[in-house]
Amino acid sequence: MKGKVIRYRPGRDPEPEERTDWDRLRSLTDEEVEAAARADPDAQPMTEEQLTRGFRPLDIIRTRKRSGLSQAAFARRFQINLRAVQGWEQGRRAPEESARAYLRVIERNPDAVVAAPEDRGQR
Numbered sequence: 001m002k003g004k005v006i007r008y009r010p011g012r013d014p015e016p017e018e019r020t021d022w023d024r025l026r027s028l029t030d031e032e033v034e035a036a037a038r039a040d041p042d043a044q045p046m047t048e049e050q051l052t053r054g055f056r057p058l059d060i061i062r063t064r065k066r067s068g069l070s071q072a073a074f075a076r077r078f079q080i081n082l083r084a085v086q087g088w089e090q091g092r093r094a095p096e097e098s099a100r101a102y103l104r105v106i107e108r109n110p111d112a113v114v115a116a117p118e119d120r121g122q123r
Contacts, residue, residue, distance in 0.1 A: 055094040060085070063107040078106055078113060 008016050028036070037043055046054065064074045064085070071089065075082040080099075087093035095103060106113050 053097075053100075055088075055100065057089050057091040059107075060088050060095075060103060063103065064089070066107075067110055078102075078110075 007013070025033075038045070064071065067074060067077075069077060071085050072082055074080070075085045080102075084093065084095070084099070088095050102113075
């Protein structure tokens with residue numbers, strides 16, 4: 001079954017069959033669980049660099065909620081596409097590297113971002 005994608009549409013498709021042997025899983029030691037995870041080529045642990053550069057939707061949600069803004073207001077205030085914000089928060093999309101940098105600045109000093117003058121192409 002390797003590589004097979006299973007799509008489930010609630011209300012249209014039959015419930016997927018449960019194949020997890022929870023009793024067996026609960027009986028494994030932490031070391032056995034880690035060994036099994038490391039043996040799975042599709043679920044390798046991330047390196048320190050990957051973790052540092054990683055994307056977590058919850059980080060964006062926390063930053064926005066700390067600002068007290070809705071998704072739409074956050075997108076307007078920081079001039080980010082609303083659909084991008086929604087996709088990031090729902091984990092459907094990951095922000096590109098430049099957007100991650102911008103989000104880190106917003107997280108650390110949102111007032112500086114708002115106070116920065118806009119470049120309207122007039123030089």
